[in-house]
Amino acid sequence: MKILVTGGAGYIGSALVEKLISLGHEVKVIDDLSNGFIENINQKAEYLNGSILNDELLSRAVKDVEAVFHLAAKIRVEEGEVKPDLYRQVNIDGTLNLLKLCNPFGVKKFIFASTAAVYGEPSDYPVSEESQTKPVNVYGRTKLEIDEYLSKSAKSLGISAISFRFFNVGGAVQNFKQEWLKIKHEGATHLIPSILRSSEAVPLLIYGNDWPTSDGTPVRDFVHLSDLVDALVGSLNYLENPGHEIINLGTAKGSTVLEVTQAAKVALKREINYKFAPRRAGDSFALVTSNNKAKKLLNWQPTKNLINILEDASKELTSNH
Numbered sequence: 003m004k005i006l007v008t009g010g011a012g013y014i015g016s017a018l019v020e021k022l023i024s025l026g027h028e029v030k031v032i033d034d035l036s037n038g039f040i041e042n043i044n045q046k047a048e049y050l051n052g053s054i055l056n057d058e059l060l061s062r063a064v065k066d067v068e069a070v071f072h073l074a075a076k077i078r079v080e081e082g083e084v085k086p087d088l089y090r091q092v093n094i095d096g097t098l099n100l101l102k103l104c105n106p107f108g109v110k111k112f113i114f115a116s117t118a119a120v121y122g123e124p125s126d127y128p129v130s131e132e133s134q135t136k137p138v139n140v141y142g143r144t145k146l147e148i149d150e151y152l153s154k155s156a157k158s159l160g161i162s163a164i165s166f167r168f169f170n171v172g173g174a175v176q177n178f179k180q181e182w183l184k185i186k187h188e189g190a191t192h193l194i195p196s197i198l199r200s201s202e203a204v205p206l207l208i209y210g211n212d213w214p215t216s217d218g219t220p221v222r223d224f225v226h227l228s229d230l231v232d233a234l235v236g237s238l239n240y241l242e243n244p245g246h247e248i249i250n251l252g253t254a255k256g257s258t259v260l261e262v263t264q265a266a267k268v269a270l271k272r273e274i275n276y277k278f279a280p281r282r283a284g285d286s287f288a289l290v291t292s293n294n295k296a297k298k299l300l301n302w303q304p305t306k307n308l309i310n311i312l313e314d315a316s317k318e319l320t321s322n323h
């Protein structure tokens with residue numbers, strides 16, 4: 003199948019491109035490299051260098067493709083609060099530009115990278131696709147706006163669409179040459195990169211140890227990049243009739259931040275130096291999803307655990323930085 007991956011030089015996009023090509027698909031990539039690496043893009047992919055905000059380039063990207071995985075986005079929660087216009091422009095206007103082209107160019111399948119951030123600070127444990135959406139930041143609001151647009155318009159656009167709401171994605175994958183695809187670590191504030199960067203001199207900061215959880219630290223759901231990519235690829239077989247589904251992607255297993263730190267001690271074979279800091283505004287104490295819908299519709303099953311995630315993330319860091 004001929005497939006477009008927007009954001010195909012990024013963390014998830016490049017792993018997806020690698021997998022699609024290994025399965026024999028013909029892949030095009032559009033990416034402006036604002037947060038990706040050109041060397042991550044498999045050379046068998048046709049690469050268009052530029053922004054999804056460039057209509058002419060986007061038309062070339064969409065031409066002749068049957069399916070689009072739309073991953074290009076601005077992704078940093080904190081940055082979104084300071085640059086809301088940029089986040090709306092790329093994440094909303096850019097996506098609407100792309101959707102406008104689907105019908106005229108005959109795109110049949112549209113897979114959108116949405117996020118757990120649309121649930122905000124959920125009271126449901128685990129979260130499900132029916133849980134209330136109440137994003138607490140600009141990033142989450144931009145993604146929710148597209149989820150809602152797709153629910154309303156996918157049928158009339160003639161596309162079979164899924165919004166995948168990713169929970170915490172971690173780990174790394176290798177390309178066909180057994181090289182680790184590069185991960186951008188600068189500016190990343192997520193837990194696993196922060197653990198990898200921690201040292202005797204720079205402790206990991208754990209925000210809040212007074213949450214109502216087993217050890218007082220927040221609970222998160224970590225899914226390995228390769229499992230996530232399997233779900234994305236699997237959706238190509240599922241998508242058929244015009245319409246829209248929302249599917250949460252996670253392992254349904256919660257780990258507290260302290261449990262992740264303990265797992266890191268095993269996986270990285272070193273002590274993890276940490277200290278507690280005050281809670282951060284907008285953090286939720288428990289973000290774990292049910293994955294019954296993904297399992298049922300896509301016949302998907304995550305296979306990797308937290309130790310695999312930490313080991314692979316550490317190998318990527320050692321080999322690429």
Ligand SMILES: NC(=O)c1ccc[n+]([C@@H]2O[C@H](COP(=O)([O-])OP(=O)(O)OC[C@H]3O[C@@H](n4cnc5c(N)ncnc54)[C@H](O)[C@@H]3O)[C@@H](O)[C@H]2O)c1
Binds near residue numbers: 009012034053
């Ligand atoms: N990584 C996670 O844990 C996670 C969780 C939830 C949702 N998501 C979503 O998954 C998608 C991929 O995330 P990621 O972690 O791989 O991020 P990433 O930043 O590594 O990948 C996004 C890619 O899009 C490109 N890009 C940004 N703006 C662009 C533009 N205007 N035109 C063309 N390309 C542009 C970047 O250069 C980058 O290569 C995003 O849509 C993100 O919101 C990721």
